[in-house]
Amino acid sequence: MSGKIGSYLTLTKPKVVILLQITGIFAVISHDLLEGGGLTKETVWTMFVVLIGGFLTAGGANSINMWYDRDIDPLMKRTSGRPIPMGEVSPSRALIFGVSFSVIGTFWLYLMSNSVAAFWAAFSVVFYVFIYSIWLKRSTSQNIVIGGIAGSTPPLVGWSASDDSLAISTESAESAISSITDLGSSMPWLMFLIIFLWTPPHFWALALYRSKEYEDVGVPMLPNVKGNARTLFEMKIYSILIILASFYSPIANGNLDGGDKAYHALRWSCFFLCMWYASTVWRIDIDEELDGSGRMPTAARSFFFSLAFLAMFFLLLLSSGWEFLGVTVGILICGVWIFKLEYDSRKKMAGVD
Numbered sequence: 001m002s003g004k005i006g007s008y009l010t011l012t013k014p015k016v017v018i019l020l021q022i023t024g025i026f027a028v029i030s031h032d033l034l035e036g037g038g039l040t041k042e043t044v045w046t047m048f049v050v051l052i053g054g055f056l057t058a059g060g061a062n063s064i065n066m067w068y069d070r071d072i073d074p075l076m077k078r079t080s081g082r083p084i085p086m087g088e089v090s091p092s093r094a095l096i097f098g099v100s101f102s103v104i105g106t107f108w109l110y111l112m113s114n115s116v117a118a119f120w121a122a123f124s125v126v127f128y129v130f131i132y133s134i135w136l137k138r139s140t141s142q143n144i145v146i147g148g149i150a151g152s153t154p155p156l157v158g159w160s161a162s163d164d165s166l167a168i169s170t171e172s173a174e175s176a177i178s179s180i181t182d183l184g185s186s187m188p189w190l191m192f193l194i195i196f197l198w199t200p201p202h203f204w205a206l207a208l209y210r211s212k213e214y215e216d217v218g219v220p221m222l223p224n225v226k227g228n229a230r231t232l233f234e235m236k237i238y239s240i241l242i243i244l245a246s247f248y249s250p251i252a253n254g255n256l257d258g259g260d261k262a263y264h265a266l267r268w269s270c271f272f273l274c275m276w277y278a279s280t281v282w283r284i285d286i287d288e289e290l291d292g293s294g295r296m297p298t299a300a301r302s303f304f305f306s307l308a309f310l311a312m313f314f315l316l317l318l319s320s321g322w323e324f325l326g327v328t329v330g331i332l333i334c335g336v337w338i339f340k341l342e343y344d345s346r347k348k349m350a351g352v353d
Contacts, residue, residue, distance in 0.1 A: 007088035008097055011066055012059025019307070020154045021054040023195060026314040027158030027188055033321025034255055035185060036162065043162075049112045050158045056105025057121040061128045061150070063098030067091050068133050072217040078210065113161035115168040119180055120160060124153040138218060141225040144207075148199035155191035159183050190245070190252040191314065197242045198310055201235040201281055205303035208232070208286065209296040228286040239278035246270035246313075253320045262324040269331045270316055276338055277309040301345055308341060 025047050032043045066073065066084055074085040083089040089097075102125045110118035132147030140146075160166050160183060169175040183189070207214070207221045208228055215224040222231045249270040250256045256263040280302040291297055312334045319330030 004088070007083040007086075010083050011063040011089065011094055011097060012055070012101070013062040014059070017055050017058045017062065020058055020151060021051050022311070023191065023314055024050045024054050024154035024158035026318050027155035027191055028162050030187060030191075030318050030321055031159050031162035031185075033318070034187065034253060046113070046158075046162050049109065050117075050154075050161050053105045053109035053112070053117070053121055053161075054154055054157060056101045056108060057125050058105075058154075060098045060101030060103075060105060061125040063094055063101060064125075064129050065098075065133045067095040067098060068129070070094075072219065075217050076213040078213060109157070109161065114164065114166050116163075116166040116180055116183075117157050117160035119168060120153050120156040124150045124157075138220070141220040141222045143220070144203045144222075145200050148196050151199060152192045152195040155188045155195070156183065159185070159188035159191075185252070185254055186248075187252040187254065187317070190248055191317065193245055194242065194313060195310070197238050197245060198306065201238045202303065202306040202310075204231050204235050205281070205284065205299045205306065208284070208299040209290060209294065232281075232284055232286055235281050235284075236278070239274075239281045243271065243274040243278060246274045249317060250320070252317075256320070256323070260324070262320060262327050265324060265327040265331065266316065266320045269327060269334070270313065273309065273312055273316065273334060273338075277306065280305045280309075297349065305341060305345075308337060312337060 028043060028046050028050055029039065032039050032046075036043070066082055069079070070084045070091050073079040073082050079085070084091055084094055102122075106118050106122045106125070109121050128147065128150035132143065132150060136143040136147055163184060166183070167179065169179040204222060207223050208231060211221040211223040214221045222234065247267060247270075250263040250266045253263075253266065256266070258264075284296075284298045284302055286296070286299075288296060288298060315333065316327065316330045319326040322329075
């Protein structure tokens, strides 16, 4: 029985889901610091609601994705060990499981928070399944760019769930759209934008040396359609866009002005953090030999560093809720984190144990 439960859990892609939900939880904390007057027991409850609702909806969408990709997953080394190709879960049960999780998660958020949070969770499921998985993934090399919208919504869910005043208006189509998009602050939209811009260079760093599998099963990835050089060029463009977006960080905070030390500390710390991440993209050498694991070392480094970058960027945004002292602590944490990453990476590249 435990093995069967584990197989169903694997359908949800738990590691990916947890990473996404962390951004939603950061949005909850940021909301209560910036808009709610501070952290309370209600903050903890909202984090719990968002975590459960987000896990159910995102996990359900991933399960449906595995059901749809059941024809190509057995043919790729990276996905051949999934529950459906392994015969651990039948395709029909995976589909029922995924739909059930998605529906339950949406209703959970509707009942425990509000209709706006439920909408953004449902939107991410529909977009991921129908727009990305069924339409874009097998039809365009820009699949991950547009499909990244689905993975960018957790901050919108988290922020919406933190505001009891939000509700979808039914007076008119215009008012409905306004009630869904006007969340009372631009901070959740900055979080959304950063994840959206981060997704292509994050994923393409992996695709630079793994796209052959996708090509063999008819899934167009940018490296096998346009080549590695074009892929790296577009990765650099997105990293520049991330740098430009970082300048909006203190404005999105909403409680800082140009005369505050925290305003400038947040802006420049976000800027230099994004510069550091961009440097990991610029350091990718598409002509280097693959290592013993079949990886392109500099691309793999950028991929793994990108995960840390996203966490650090959100940490800085969250720390600004405690103004200058908070940003200072955030800068120190990020500085030590970057030093450790670079130090360990250089040791590994040099072959030092």
